[in-house]
Amino acid sequence: MLLKGLKVVEFASYIAAPGAACILGDWGADVIKVERPGGDSMRHVFADLKTELASNPTFDLDNRGKRAVVLDVGKREGREALARLAATADVFITNVRPAALKRAGLDEATIREANPRLVYCLVTGYGLEGPDAHKPGFDVTAFWARAGVANMTAPKGMDPFMLRSGFGDHITALATVSAILAALYEREQTGKGRMVQTSLLATGVYTVGSDLAVQLRFGRLASNRPRNLPLNPLSTFYKSSDERWFVHNPRRGAQDWPDFATIAGRADLIDDERFATGKARRENSPMLVAEFDKAFAAMPFDEIAAKLDAADMAWAPVQTPAQVAADPQVMASGAIVQVEDGEGGTFPSPAAPARFPGADATVRPRSPTLGEHTREVLAEIGYSQDEIEAIFKAEAAA
Structure with missing residues (x-):
């Protein structure tokens, strides 16, 4: 595996930051997912929707192959354990807002004192500077709406519509992986790590960059056109007699x-x-x-x-998701990976969109249960058995 030996500590939730950490894991890194008590909100997405689905493929997609630790950073022991874990990492990735990280002593400057080689990655909604940098951001708000993607996607005269789950998040995850790898390359030259930062807003702007470049240069941009009113009638959608x-x-x-x-x-x-x-x-x-x-x-x-x-x-x-899942070219392209189901079998899931012929991971471990590896990881970073029990007794770990 290409990133074997790389240690990634993820203190994040939802999709963009965990998705980036998962891609690094797919490529061989050891990814330790640190969650607060109760776990990442994405663990509960189907339960919150009150479905009868027994598994959670949305969570599995971005968390397969990780090890899971639960630490309560609201308690001193939990904060100290996470800081100690980050001090052993090559990459620390988080989407917790900077003010909260600073209050917990988990900001970049503090952690870097103990680990100068650390690549500290912060994924935000709107960036680290500016009047709205402090605001919470999701892909539908920062990426889809504010970056102009929703406006440029809806044909002229049509109301804006919602994007599909994780659309902007997963594009941001790819941007985040590229930033982390650039910083790791720099570290190989200098011996020092750095902070890298990505945002849903900036990723959205880049995603529609071809059109926005015209807006920036000329101050105007043609709207998206309905199917039956294209500028070029050869460049649009048509339907067959069997409704395809x-x-x-x-x-x-x-x-x-x-x-x-x-x-x-x-x-x-x-x-x-x-x-x-x-x-x-x-x-x-x-x-x-x-x-x-x-x-x-x-x-x-x-x-x-x-x-x-x-x-x-x-x-x-124009394929439905079911047709995509059955498309032999999708499988041949490496777009699907098998994930262990924990019961001796596997299930298909979208793969990270890059291939390394001869080193592709065709089967990935399942996503971890909440706190599954807490004791194991604490022991690895030097906690004695008695110290681990004390942390659990203080309810700073689970």
Whole structure:
């Protein structure tokens, strides 16, 4: 495993920071998840929704393969144990707000005194500076809404809508992993660690960066357009006779026009003066979309797919989650990993989106139960058995 020997201490909850720690764990790091009494809120997501589901795949996704410790940092013994644990780590990752970390003596300056080589990673909603840096942030607020992603995603005239669970969090997790690895590389050159910081807000801005770059440069930006009103009628979604959607992305400019029209069975449109030039197709986009809608609605999906592939067009089906789960290309791409279920079997889960041929982890350990490794980890950092019992007796650990 690429990161074998790297020790990561995670004092975080929800998704973005735990997700980053989990990716490091998937790549070989020893990740110790420190939770407060009661545990990470994500442990209880299905229970809170009052479902009858026996497992929690949302929590498992971001916490597989970790070791779990419970410490109450509201008590002196718990704070001291976490500081002592961080002093043995290569990476400390947290999304606790800075003011609370400072009150607990777990801020970067304090921990670094005992561990100058530490990479201290802080994941926030809005960053560490500015008038709103202190505010709590989630992906729907900081990433989706405030960064402009929701506005740029909804077509013009449509009300904003909610994003899917963990969407911005997992993109932020990837940004966080890259920042940590950069700091670890620097440490190899200098011998010293540093703080790295990521935020949901800045990640959201970068995620829509191609469009926002236009806004920043020219002070304006075209809105997202409805499906039936695209600037380029070849670049939108169409539906087959068996009710399956697909999207086409023209990559050869005007060269794709005659091929696409022929695939649709409408070669007669190629020289139609309403559509014969790129400008004409743009100006008459709704009419051309309507013609293609009728044409593709008369063809089964498999026929459309075969014709698009034969012409080497850039296209893809619009798949449901169930179809994604059954897609052989998804499996072949390494996008799914097996996770131990604790009962001798495994279940599939999304993998971290990178591959290391020859070193891929095809099966990952299950996520830990709350406090499963508390005694083990405390012993590893030098606590005697009597000291461990004293911490438990003080209810500073569980």
